[in-house]
Amino acid sequence: MAKLNPYLNFDGTAEEAFNFYKSVFGGEFVGGVMRMGDAPGTENLPEDEKRRVMHVALPVGGDLLMASDIVPSMGHKLTVGNNNYISIFPESREEADRLFGALSQGGTVEMPMADQFWGDYFGSFQDQFGVYWMINYSARQESK
Missing domain, CATH: 3.10.180.10 (2,3-Dihydroxybiphenyl 1,2-Dioxygenase, domain 1)
Structure with a gap:
């Protein structure tokens, strides 16, 4: 794989x-x-x-x-956009909150960390460098 x-x-x-x-x-x-x-x-x-x-x-x-x-001198141009996210699956709600708080500092929160209808604890944001992140904690992970 x-x-x-x-x-x-x-x-x-x-x-x-x-x-x-x-x-x-x-x-x-x-x-x-x-x-x-x-x-x-x-x-x-x-x-x-x-x-x-x-x-x-x-x-x-x-x-x-x-x-x-x-x-830039080789003709490269950077286009920052929301077409890519880094999705992180932490092992606890506490780690989800820590990562969200640290990485989103100086950035723009799209969705604050909250329990979602699909059963996970989720939030998303753009960090201070223009990178988009998703933090998704699933309580189902603990039962594995």
């Missing part, structure tokens, strides 16, 4: 965002932070783009949250 991991793009804020996510989830970056300027053929990039993140990965549970920055 294939494994799926979310991969995010940023416009120069990948490192700041991932340091923030690391403060929420803990752990260390897998392989450190790779920079655009470390890649062959990037000698002509503007200095500020050489410092942008080529790749960063943070373990979250048994999964990886990964990202990079776009490179």
